Amino acid sequence: MNFREINPSPRMLMCPGPVEADPRVLRAMSAHILGQFDPEFTSLMEETQEMLRLVFQTKNTQTFVVDSTSRGGLETVLTGAICPGDKVLIPAFGRFGYLLAEILERCNADVTLIETEWGTVFAPEQIEEELKKKSYKAVACIHGETSTSMMQPLDEVGKICKRHGALLIVDTVATLGGAEVKVDEWNIDACIAGTQKCISAPSGSALISYNRAIEEIILSRKKVEKGIRTVEDIDGKLPQIPSNYLDLAQLQDYWSPRHLNHHTEATSMQYAIHEALRCVLMESLEERFLRHKLNDKALCAGLKAMGISIFGDLENKMPVVTAIEIPEGIDGKVLRYEMLNDFGIEVATSFGPLDGKVIRIGNMGYSSQKRNILFTLGALEAILLKNNVKISAGDGVAAALQVYCSANGN
Amino acid sequence: MNFREINPSPRMLMCPGPVEADPRVLRAMSAHILGQFDPEFTSLMEETQEMLRLVFQTKNTQTFVVDSTSRGGLETVLTGAICPGDKVLIPAFGRFGYLLAEILERCNADVTLIETEWGTVFAPEQIEEELKKKSYKAVACIHGETSTSMMQPLDEVGKICKRHGALLIVDTVATLGGAEVKVDEWNIDACIAGTQKCISAPSGSALISYNRAIEEIILSRKKVEKGIRTVEDIDGKLPQIPSNYLDLAQLQDYWSPRHLNHHTEATSMQYAIHEALRCVLMESLEERFLRHKLNDKALCAGLKAMGISIFGDLENKMPVVTAIEIPEGIDGKVLRYEMLNDFGIEVATSFGPLDGKVIRIGNMGYSSQKRNILFTLGALEAILLKNNVKISAGDGVAAALQVYCSANGN
Structure with missing residues (x-):
C-alpha cells in the first residue's frame, strides 16, 4: 500500500477556474x-x-x-x-x-x-x-x-x-x-x-x-x-x-x-x-465587485506597462479574466509550464482559434487579491525575460502598485 | 447578515446512507x-x-x-x-x-x-x-x-x-x-x-x-x-x-x-x-468485510434478545442494513424522532409497502463501529421502554456485547 496522502504543493490559481x-x-x-x-x-x-x-x-x-x-x-x-x-x-x-x-x-x-x-x-x-x-x-x-x-x-x-x-x-x-x-x-x-x-x-x-x-x-x-x-x-x-x-x-x-x-x-x-x-x-456584493475591478485594473495596468497586448474588445472585457496575446519569442506551453513549475502559479490556455495565441489570466473570488496580482506580474516578467522576450523590465509590478496606491488616495 | 456558520450537532448516522x-x-x-x-x-x-x-x-x-x-x-x-x-x-x-x-x-x-x-x-x-x-x-x-x-x-x-x-x-x-x-x-x-x-x-x-x-x-x-x-x-x-x-x-x-x-x-x-x-x-477489504459482519451479528443478536423481529429473508440480508419490524405500540415516526432528538442517532424509514412498517438500521463504513452498535441498541431500548413497548429490558446490549466477547475469544 503505497498510495499517498493528500498534500498538494502550494498553488496560486490565476486561471479562469477552478480558483482558490x-x-x-x-x-x-x-x-x-x-x-x-x-x-x-x-x-x-x-x-x-x-x-x-x-x-x-x-x-x-x-x-x-x-x-x-x-x-x-x-x-x-x-x-x-x-x-x-x-x-x-x-x-x-x-x-x-x-x-x-x-x-x-x-x-x-x-x-x-x-x-x-x-x-x-x-x-x-x-x-x-x-x-x-x-x-x-x-x-x-x-x-x-x-x-x-x-x-x-x-x-x-x-x-x-x-x-x-x-x-x-x-x-x-x-x-x-x-x-x-x-x-x-x-x-x-x-x-x-x-x-x-x-x-x-x-x-x-x-x-x-x-x-x-x-x-x-x-x-x-x-x-x-x-x-x-x-x-x-x-x-x-x-x-x-x-x-x-x-x-x-x-x-x-x-x-x-x-x-x-x-x-x-x-x-x-x-x-x-x-x-x-x-x-x-459578509464582504457584500458591492465591495466584492469593487475588489475584482480594482485588481483587474492593476493587472491590466501592469501588463500594459510591461508591453503586453491584451486581447479583444476592452470595453467588454470581463473584470475577472484577462486574455493576453502571447508575445513573440515564447511558446504558450512553455510560459504556462514555467509559471506553474517555477512559481506555482496557474494561468490557462484557450480553445479553438485562440489556442496557442492567448494566455488567460483569471482574477476570481479568493484568488482576486492584490498580492496574487503582484506576484503574477512579477513571475510573468521573470519568465519572459528568461526566454529573451523583449519587455520593459521592472515596469509591470510598479504600474500595478501605482494603481493600488491611487485607489487608496496616495 | 445573520446566516450561521456550519456547526452541526453531534450525530451517529445509523441509517443506510449518507453515513459518517x-x-x-x-x-x-x-x-x-x-x-x-x-x-x-x-x-x-x-x-x-x-x-x-x-x-x-x-x-x-x-x-x-x-x-x-x-x-x-x-x-x-x-x-x-x-x-x-x-x-x-x-x-x-x-x-x-x-x-x-x-x-x-x-x-x-x-x-x-x-x-x-x-x-x-x-x-x-x-x-x-x-x-x-x-x-x-x-x-x-x-x-x-x-x-x-x-x-x-x-x-x-x-x-x-x-x-x-x-x-x-x-x-x-x-x-x-x-x-x-x-x-x-x-x-x-x-x-x-x-x-x-x-x-x-x-x-x-x-x-x-x-x-x-x-x-x-x-x-x-x-x-x-x-x-x-x-x-x-x-x-x-x-x-x-x-x-x-x-x-x-x-x-x-x-x-x-x-x-x-x-x-x-x-x-x-x-x-x-x-x-x-x-x-x-489500508484496513484491507477482508478486514473491512469482517468488521461489517461482526457488527451486523452483534446488532442482530441485540435486536433479537430485545424481542424485536428482523424483517425479510435472513439468509439474504445485507450485512450493512437491518430492517426491523416496528413493534406494536409505537409509531415509526415517533421512534425515529426520539432516536434523533434524544440521542442524536439517525435511523431510517422505508418506502412503498414498507413505509411505516419497518425501520432500517444502517451499519456502514465508518459508522459500522462497536460503540455505535451498542449505543444504538441502548437508545432503542430506552425509547421503546419510554413508549411502553413490551421488550426484554437490559438484554439487547448484553447480547451484543456477548457477540463481541466471543469474537475476541473470551
Whole structure:
C-alpha cells in the first residue's frame, strides 16, 4: 500500500477556474456529515436558498443547488425549460456558446446559432434582428465567456427578449460573485452559475435560479417515480424531461419544503456552498465587485506597462479574466509550464482559434487579491525575460502598485 | 447578515446512507484546490483509478469517478450502455429496482420488470427462465437493495447472463466497501457504486467500472464537441448518448491519459475519494468485510434478545442494513424522532409497502463501529421502554456485547 496522502504543493490559481477556495469554505467541509432529511440539514439548505437569492439578486422561489458541476447545471436548466422542437437562439461569442448548442441539440431543440468574432460581443440590435425573423421560445447565452474574456451586456438583451416573448436563459458561471448579475432587473428567466470561480468554493455543484414562467414549463413535464409516488401525484402534459438525475421537476420538489426524496444531497458541498455564500454576503456584493475591478485594473495596468497586448474588445472585457496575446519569442506551453513549475502559479490556455495565441489570466473570488496580482506580474516578467522576450523590465509590478496606491488616495 | 456558520450537532448516522465520513476523509477535503490539469491533480486521479480497481476487484481500464451522486452514476452507465430500443431485464426486489426501470424508460429502452416480494431475492433460475424467453441486451439489477435490506447473490446470475449473451449491469451503491463485490469474478460488465455509504466519504460522486464490451458500445456512440474537436475525432455509428454531462464517451476521454476537457472536476470530492479509498485499502477489504459482519451479528443478536423481529429473508440480508419490524405500540415516526432528538442517532424509514412498517438500521463504513452498535441498541431500548413497548429490558446490549466477547475469544 503505497498510495499517498493528500498534500498538494502550494498553488496560486490565476486561471479562469477552478480558483482558490476561501479557506473558511475548505474548513466548513471538514464538519461531520448530517443526514439528508435531518431538520438541521434541511434548514441549512433553506438558508443556502435564501443567500443564493441575494447573490443572484432575485426573488425567485426556485433558487437552489444542483449536484453536478456547472456544465450539469446548464444541462439541467436547458433540458428542463426547453422541449423537443422548441426554437432556441444562441448568440455565441466563444466556446461556451457552442456548449449551449451542443446540450440543446441533444435534447432535440431547434437551435439557431449566430456568431460574432471571438473577442467581441453582440450589439443588442443583432439579437433583436434575429428575434424578428421568427418566433423563438428562448434565447440562451453566456454572460462571461471565459474562452475569450468577453462579457455580454444583458440589460438590453433582457428587454428585447421580453418584448418578443422569448425566454432568456443565461450562463453566469464565470461572473456570479465577481461581477454584477441582476437576475430580476435584467429580466433573466433562468440563470445558471458555478461554485469554482468567483464564488470560491470547490467545483462539483451548480447554482441555479428560475422564475415562474420556467417553473410552469417544468410542472407540465413532471412525472413522479413509481417507487415514491402517492395518489396525489398527477403527471404533467408536456413531454417528460429526458433525464431522471437532472430532472428539474424532481429537483424542485426535493428543494421544496416537502423535500421529496430524489438523490442523496452532497452534504459537504452543501456546507461549502453555504459558507461560500456567507463569505460573499459578509464582504457584500458591492465591495466584492469593487475588489475584482480594482485588481483587474492593476493587472491590466501592469501588463500594459510591461508591453503586453491584451486581447479583444476592452470595453467588454470581463473584470475577472484577462486574455493576453502571447508575445513573440515564447511558446504558450512553455510560459504556462514555467509559471506553474517555477512559481506555482496557474494561468490557462484557450480553445479553438485562440489556442496557442492567448494566455488567460483569471482574477476570481479568493484568488482576486492584490498580492496574487503582484506576484503574477512579477513571475510573468521573470519568465519572459528568461526566454529573451523583449519587455520593459521592472515596469509591470510598479504600474500595478501605482494603481493600488491611487485607489487608496496616495 | 445573520446566516450561521456550519456547526452541526453531534450525530451517529445509523441509517443506510449518507453515513459518517471517516474523519481522515473530511480532513483531506480541507486541502487547497489544485487546477484540474495540474500534473499533481491528474496523477491523483490516476491513483484513485488504481485504488478503485482494487476495491471493485477488477482489471477494467474504465474505472473512474462521475461528478454526480450515485443516482447520476447509474444514469451515466445505463444511458451509455443501453441504446433506445434495447431490451433490458430488471429483476426488481425493492424501490431501487424501480429506479433502474425509471432511468431506462427515459432513454427509451424496452424494459421488462420482474418482481419478487419485498424482503426476498431472486433464485438464479427465475432470471434464467426470463432470459430464455427472449434475447435481452442486458440484465440490470441491484446488489444490495437498501429499501428492503436484501442482498441478491450475483455469482450465478453473472454466469447465466454470460451464457445467454446478456450484459450484466449492477448497482452496488450500498455494498461496495462493506460487503464482497467481485466485478471480474462475478462477470459483471458494468458496476456502479456510491461514496456516501460503505466507502465513508460524503455524497456527491459516483464510482463506476465497466469492461471492454461496454466500452465498445460507448465508443460507437461518441461525438466530440465542436468547441474542442480536432481532425482526428471521428463520430461513432450508434445513436449519440442523450446527455452531454453524463456522456460516458466524453467522461472516459476525460479520465484517459489524454484528459480531454469536459467538465471541471470536483477537486475536493476527488481528495475525499482518494483518501476514502486509501482508508479502505489500508484496513484491507477482508478486514473491512469482517468488521461489517461482526457488527451486523452483534446488532442482530441485540435486536433479537430485545424481542424485536428482523424483517425479510435472513439468509439474504445485507450485512450493512437491518430492517426491523416496528413493534406494536409505537409509531415509526415517533421512534425515529426520539432516536434523533434524544440521542442524536439517525435511523431510517422505508418506502412503498414498507413505509411505516419497518425501520432500517444502517451499519456502514465508518459508522459500522462497536460503540455505535451498542449505543444504538441502548437508545432503542430506552425509547421503546419510554413508549411502553413490551421488550426484554437490559438484554439487547448484553447480547451484543456477548457477540463481541466471543469474537475476541473470551
